[in-house]
Amino acid sequence: MKRRILPFLIAAGLIIALLAGCGNKSGEDQLVKVRVGEVTRSLFYAPEYVAVAKDLFKAEGLDVELTTTFGGDKTMTALLTGGIDIALVGSETSIYVYQQGADDPVINFAQLTQTDGTFLVARDAGEEFQWEELKGSVFLGQRKGGMPQMAGEFTLKGHGIDPQKDLELIQNIEFANIPAAFASGTGDYVQLFEPQASIFEQEGKGKVVASFGVESGHLPYTVFMSKGSYIAENGETTQKFTNAIYKAQQWVAEHSAEEIADAVLPFFKDTDRDIAIKVIDRYKQQGSYALNPIVDEEEWNNLLDVMTEAGELAARPAHDALVNNSFAEHALD
Incomplete structure (x- = not known):
């Protein structure tokens, strides 16, 4: 009798395992x-x-x-x-x-x-950065109407700098090409996201001197x-x-x-x-x-x-x- 029951028990176990497996797959689906x-x-x-x-x-x-x-x-x-x-x-x-x-x-x-997630990177930075240093400089900014550019201009104005009059503002470069433009010599300052800002610091191509995130608030x-x-x-x-x-x-x-x-x-x-x-x-x-x-x-x-x-x-x-x-x-x- 035990020999007859054993095959059924094994088969039942296999069916239960199969159904359990199907249940898991169904859960994923x-x-x-x-x-x-x-x-x-x-x-x-x-x-x-x-x-x-x-x-x-x-x-x-x-x-x-x-x-x-x-x-x-x-x-x-x-x-x-x-x-x-x-x-x-x-x-x-x-x-x-x-x-x-x-x-x-x-x-x-x-x-x-x-x-804001961008930082101000200077090509040649002194010991202590002062916002007035941007006056008369070439500033490589972000796309007009985008949040990075607006936060950047808001910060500049808060420090008494008119971005349209007090510096040469460049903002016609595609977002993906801004780091390359700065690396090739365009601009005295650039507004960059991470990790490019830290990479430039590591490579000696610039120095982070301010955070637009800190400056423009929540x-x-x-x-x-x-x-x-x-x-x-x-x-x-x-x-x-x-x-x-x-x-x-x-x-x-x-x-x-x-x-x-x-x-x-x-x-x-x-x-x-x-x-x-x-x-x-x-x-x-x-x-x-x-x-x-x-x-x-x-x-x-x-x-x-x-x-x-x-x-x-x-x-x-x-x-x-x-x-x-x-x-x-x-x-x-």
């Missing part, structure tokens, strides 16, 4: 796909990569497909035409869409960075946003996405620059580990990484001030017109 377009690939966005590397999105039941869309205009075009579901880009882009009278406005729902500088219609139709997915981002922000806040660098370096295969650590530490020290996803009203108003000063704002959109903090607030509960 049930992940909700979310297409995210980031405006550039940058260590400035470290919490985003932590969320992927630490499987925080998967823990929320999401399969995030991350694409670098290279530029604010291209990122917003991809979002508006349905090429991506969520964009990581500066909040000013949502305002530009709003000013054009969009029927389906773009809504900011989870902040990632809360300061802003909703880089935010996850989507069309209002997508958020309305995918509220649960938006909430899960925001939950993962908040967990990543907490992880970044609680870990060292070395630990963060090791987590995100797979996304930056050509970046030296020591440079990555220096960059991340610099951003942590100046508070660039937001501690939570909430876009508060004070930051929003600071952004509007910067845009107004740059002459890029037709009217001041109310905070609640383009910001939905309900997902961020729930993530904190």
Whole structure:
């Protein structure tokens, strides 16, 4: 009798194992796909990569497909035409869409960075930098209307420098070509993101003398946003996405620059580990990484001030017109 039962027990065990395996696969298939377009690939966005590397999105039941869309205009075009579901880009882009009278406005729902991410690099720097030194110089800036350029001009004006009159402002060079232009001899000063600023320091091509992030204050500088219609139709997915981002922000806040660098370096295969650590530490020290996803009203108003000063704002959109903090607030509960 035992000999007859044994084959059935073995077969039953195999069937149970097979069903269990199928169940796991089914679980993976049930992940909700979310297409995210980031405006550039940058260590400035470290919490985003932590969320992927630490499987925080998967823990929320999401399969995030991350694409670098290279530029604010291209990122917003991809979002508006349905090429991506969520964009990581500066909040000013949502305002530009709003000013054009969009029927389906773009809504900011989870902040990632809360300061400008650029630095002032001098070709020949003295012992102690003074902002007046920029007067009469050639300044290699960023694209007109973009957040880096607006934050840069806002800072210059705050130090009594008129960027249109007191220096020669160059801002017709493509974002990707700005470092090469400076390295080849264009400009006395340049406004750069990391890690290029630290690389130039390492190579002796320039020296970081000031931080535009520190100078321009807290802003909703880089935010996850989507069309209002997508958020309305995918509220649960938006909430899960925001939950993962908040967990990543907490992880970044609680870990060292070395630990963060090791987590995100797979996304930056050509970046030296020591440079990555220096960059991340610099951003942590100046508070660039937001501690939570909430876009508060004070930051929003600071952004509007910067845009107004740059002459890029037709009217001041109310905070609640383009910001939905309900997902961020729930993530904190």
